[in-house]
Amino acid sequence: MQLILAILIGGAFGAVLDRIGATNPNWIGRMLSLKHLHLMKTILLAIGTGSILMFGGQMLGFVDVGHMSVKAAYAGVFIGGLLLGAGWAASGFCPGTGVCAAASGRKDAWFFIAGGLLGAAAYMATYPMWKASGLLDNVAGGKVTLGSVPGSKFDGILAMQGDILGIVLGLGFVVIAFILPERLLGDASGAELPAE
Amino acid sequence: MPLNWKTGGLLLGFVFFLAVLLVKPIGVSTQFVILDGIVADTLNPDFITKTDEGYTSTNAYMAKSNGKYAKNASNPLNYSFVFVLAMMAGAFLSTMARGGIDRAERTMPAIWRANFGDGAGRRYAMAFVGGFVVLYGARLAGGCTSGHMMSGMMQTSISGYIFTLGAFAAAIPVSLMMFKKEG
Numbered sequence: 001m002q003l004i005l006a007i008l009i010g011g012a013f014g015a016v017l018d019r020i021g022a023t024n025p026n027w028i029g030r031m032l033s034l035k036h037l038h039l040m041k042t043i044l045l046a047i048g049t050g051s052i053l054m055f056g057g058q059m060l061g062f063v064d065v066g067h068m069s070v071k072a073a074y075a076g077v078f079i080g081g082l083l084l085g086a087g088w089a090a091s092g093f094c095p096g097t098g099v100c101a102a103a104s105g106r107k108d109a110w111f112f113i114a115g116g117l118l119g120a121a122a123y124m125a126t127y128p129m130w131k132a133s134g135l136l137d138n139v140a141g142g143k144v145t146l147g148s149v150p151g152s153k154f155d156g157i158l159a160m161q162g163d164i165l166g167i168v169l170g171l172g173f174v175v176i177a178f179i180l181p182e183r184l185l186g187d188a189s190g191a192e193l194p195a196e
Numbered sequence: 197m198p199l200n201w202k203t204g205g206l207l208l209g210f211v212f213f214l215a216v217l218l219v220k221p222i223g224v225s226t227q228f229v230i231l232d233g234i235v236a237d238t239l240n241p242d243f244i245t246k247t248d249e250g251y252t253s254t255n256a257y258m259a260k261s262n263g264k265y266a267k268n269a270s271n272p273l274n275y276s277f278v279f280v281l282a283m284m285a286g287a288f289l290s291t292m293a294r295g296g297i298d299r300a301e302r303t304m305p306a307i308w309r310a311n312f313g314d315g316a317g318r319r320y321a322m323a324f325v326g327g328f329v330v331l332y333g334a335r336l337a338g339g340c341t342s343g344h345m346m347s348g349m350m351q352t353s354i355s356g357y358i359f360t361l362g363a364f365a366a367a368i369p370v371s372l373m374m375f376k377k378e379g
Contacts, residue, residue, distance in 0.1 A: 002219065002275045009215050010279035013222060014286025016207050019294075021198030023287055025305040026379055032364075032371035035378050041201040042208065043346070049209025050350040054216050062217075069221050071338050071348060073355040080337025081344070081362020084330050088363065089370035091326025092305060094341040095334055096224040098327065099280060100287030105302050107316075108323040115327025117235075120228035122328070123335035127257035130336060146352040157354065166352045173349075177205060 014100045023101040025092020025108075032089045034184045041177045048173030055166035058149070065151040072142040075135045212346055219275060221351065223343030225334035226265070227280045233258050233269030244270050257335075307379030337362070 020042045021027035030036035057063030071077075088094045093101055093112045102109035130136055141155055147165035148156030156162050198204060215222045233253070237243040244253045244266045251266035253259040258266045268274050291297060300309070304319040312318060334340040337359050339348065345363065348356020 003273065003278050005218055006275045006278040007282045007285075009211065009218065009222075010282025011286035011289075012214070013211050013279075014283035014288075015290035016204070016211055016286075017283070018287045018290040019199045020201075020204035020208060024198070026307045027198065029305070029307040029371060029375045030378060032367045033375045033378075034368065034372070035375075038198070038201055042199075042205040045201060045205025046208035046212060047346055047350050049206055050212035050216070050346070051352070053209070053213040054350065057213075057217065064217075067216050067220055068351050069347075070351055070353040071344060071355045073353075073358055074338075077337045077344070077355050077358045078362040080333040080335070081359040082366040083333025084337060084340060084359075085333075085363035085366030085368075086370050087326040087329030087333060088341070089367040090374060091323045091330065092307070093323070093326065094330060095228065096280075096283065096340065096342045098330075099224070099284050103284035103288040104291035105297050106305075107302055108304055108319050111320040111323040112327035112330075115324035115329075116228050116331035117232055117327075119328035119331035119333075120225075120335055121232045121236075123332050124229060124232065124255050124257040127255075127260075131256070140354055144354050146354065149352075154353075162352060169352060170350075177201070 013096075014103070017097055017100050018104060023097045023104055023106075025101070025106075028088070028092045028097070036183055037180050038182055041180050041182070044173045044177035044180070048170045048177065051166050051170030051173065055149075055163040055170065058151075059163050059167075065149060066153075068149065068152055068154065070143045070145055070154045072138055073140050073144065074138055074142070076130060079135065212350055216347070216351075221343065221347035222279075223276070223339055223347060224280055224283070225331060225340035225343065227277055228331050229257070229265055229335060230269045230272070230277055233265060234272055237269060246270070305379065307375055307377070310377040310379040311375055 017023050021039055027039045031039040054063055058065050091112050093109055098109050098112040102113055141157060144155050144157050145162050146156060147158050147160040147162030149162030212222060244251060251263035251270055253266040303316050308319050337344060344356050344359035349360060
């Protein structure tokens with residue numbers, strides 16, 4: 001059953017990533033160089049939609065709060081984020097969109113995957129050094145959410161009910177998605193470019 | 197052109213919701229470690245070993261959290277690994293259904309060609325280096341764009357916000373410097 005769900009949800013995720021342009025480095029580059037924010041609007045709306053549905057579903061009782069999985073906060077999250085961001089911008093791929101782009105026929109994405117496997121192996125080899133450095137030690141309580149979500153095993157750092165806050169923030173993401181202009185820098189009058 | 201952002205955003209958000217409704221939040225980058233583990237264990241069968249309590253590995257990272265990664269690398273037909281294979285199949289079918297990607301684009305994206313020329317070697321080298329840095333960073337951070345940025349912020353997780361701040365703080369300047377032309 002789990003594997004059937006993996007195939008269905010994974011397949012849907014890959015197909016949607018293709019259709020929104022996330023697997024296309026042209027759209028990643030235009031977003032990250034702030035020239036065309038179409039993909040940014042898509043992502044913000046998706047985070048907002050996911051948040052509202054999940055927390056709304058929890059409040060109505062049909063989404064199991066136990067399915068939440070919150071990752072720990074530590075200094076390495078920020079450092080790793082910086083590294084990922086630099087590589088994401090330079091290559092136009094992140095781990096998920098990279099594997100999808102490779103499957104779509106992009107040859108450069110296979111080089112991204114090869115580099116990624118080596119990078120992951122390099123981290124496996126250097127993990128003890130990071131562990132010893134203390135940069136993997138929890139900060140701000142580690143696995144925490146902004147508010148405490150009723151029934152969740154994760155603590156909240158603000159004195160607010162986590163599910164209500166989640167819906168409010170979700171709505172915030174949706175509003176930002178609508179407000180954000182399609183174009184920020186570059187030629188606003190530019191003709192639509194051939195995406196592929 | 198990709199889907200209108202409203203349709204695309206709703207669809208993408210719905211997939212993230214489905215994942216957390218039915219199983220657990222979406223994440224991808226761990227599976228690079230799992231594939232490395234599968235390869236390492238094939239080359240050296242002592243890399244992952246079964247113990248009374250579960251699995252462990254000669255590599256400290258594979259062995260952490262009571263051998264969680266070691267276990268998944270020993271049993272590749274698990275939810276998260278199959279999920280990534282299914283993503284590839286889904287992206288492939290979706291691309292084919294809309295007529296595929298044209299030949300020039302399959303070697304390198306137009307935005308790269310416009311800024312750095314036609315040399316395929318340079319593009320492949322940058323994709324390789326980029327992949328290295330992305331996955332090293334993702335494993336240091338404990339997640340990537342899917343797990344930290346999307347799933348994390350959707351759950352109002354603090355780590356998701358910290359990660360996203362770091363990712364864009366580096367991605368935007370790098371992209372502004374590299375891609376002056378839009379392609």
